[in-house]
Amino acid sequence: MNTPPKAKTFLIKTWGCQMNVYDSARMADVLTVMGYVQTDDLLTADLVIFNTCHIREKASVKLFSELGRLHKVHRARPDQGAGALIAVAGCVAQAGGEEIATRVPYVDMIFGPQTYHLLPEMITRALRKKGVVLNTDFPPEPKFDFLPQAHGATGVSAFLAIQEGCDQFCSYCVVPYTRGMEYSRSFASILQEADTLIAGGAKELTLLGQNVNAYRDGQTGQGLAELLARLAERPELLRLRYMTSHPLSMDDELIEAHGAIPKLMPFLHLPIQSGSDKILEAMNRKHKAEVYLRVVEKLRAARPDLALSSDFIVGFPGETEEDFEATMQLAREVTYAQAFSFKYSRRPGTPAAAMKNQIPEEVKEERLAQLQALLRDQQTAFNMACAGQSLPVLFDGLSDRAGFVFGRTPYLQAARAPGGAELIGQVRNVKITHAAPNSLDGILE
Secondary structure (H helix, E strand, O other): OOOOOOOOEEEEEEEEOOOHHHHHHHHHHHHHHHOOEEOOOOOOOOEEEEEEEOOOOOHHHHHHHHHHHHHHHOOHHHHHHOOOOEEEEEEHHHHHHHHHHHHHOOEEEOOOOOOOHHHHHHHHHOOOOOEEEEEEEOOOHHHHHHOOOOOOOOEEEEEEEEEEOOOOOOOOOOOOHHHHOOHHHHHHHHHHHHHHHHOOOEEEEEOOOOOHHHHOOOOOOOOOHHHHHHHHEEEEEHHHHHOOOOHHHHOHHHHHHHHHOOEEEEEEEOOOEEHHHOOOOOOOOOOOOOHEEEEEEHHHHHHOOEEEOEEEOOOOOOHHHHHHHHHHHHHHHHHOOOOOOEEEOOOOOOOOHHHHOOOOHHHHHHHHHHHHHHHHHHEEEEEEEEOOOOEEEEEEEEOOOOEEEEEOOOOOOOEEEOOOOOOHHEEEEEEEEEEEOOOEEEEOO
């Protein structure tokens, strides 16, 4: 009696943004259709994919370190014939594919974010072992049109990419070079994928895009506000979110949607990067601080309980103490429930990398510490103000603490309450009894 061949296994290690998480899930869909089975065992996986992000500092250094560790596994499997395939995907692959191929000759596949629908072809070529498969092109066909149907949500909350790429060309950012120009999916394809995710158990969808509020259906011309309204009609779907937004793409229709669609959560990530008009101009953000503040004012008028998060870059080339103080003042004026802040770091190929007046590292570190202290105080104050309140929490998993269940408030705060698995997927009111800088505890009402 012939023994059926053992199914090949794959492992995807993901770094970076929510879009990368989504991309990894879609790559897993492609591989599943090919007969691969997902595994958590790095030592035995037949295919290992590192899905990389170029936004964070030292992204390439981290990748090469991981590849070095994996090299021993690669060499230790001659009994597997072709051995374990090693692939580098994502934005680091797109930006530095040739360097990776030169420095790490045992990598089998290197491909950018626009090509993972071509995985079957690339794997076939890699198995023939005729050199590295390098694919960092921008195919003429949209990848979303050639991907298999999503296999459903992996949990209560799911990501759904509706837009990709960016036309803004901020001087510090690699996204237009690694993700390409802005592309919006059709209403029909988005709604179909949403229904699949909802059928798979998703109660909350976060719509993704590098400039998500620039979304526009190519056939109807309808934007993000209409898409949110259409998704909100699905009774099984309890919550909607979207990220990441650009202030210039926040039109009045979308602002009004925050007050008109109850399922759209009162929490918005709206990056500003700097409070200085001079630095915003150098960053090519195409707006002044006052424009951002007017958008915030309109949003809070439409949805008074709206909470905000943002991105900040300190130490951008040419930033003076006055420029930095403008950023601090803007943060004080807006007040944030959460925020992400970073020291400026050069990205090869971007205009800012060649700018004069680069800021010394010690100055950047000092400014970052000041800004983070302010933002941390604001986040702590926001959480502390929730003590004694009743907040609706969507539970999505069991807590590490026995006898407790974990979830998120409308403001994306981590919240914990006594309970079991029967609460997962439900929204229940929780009386907050204890607030900490990064989490809330409470009891079910």
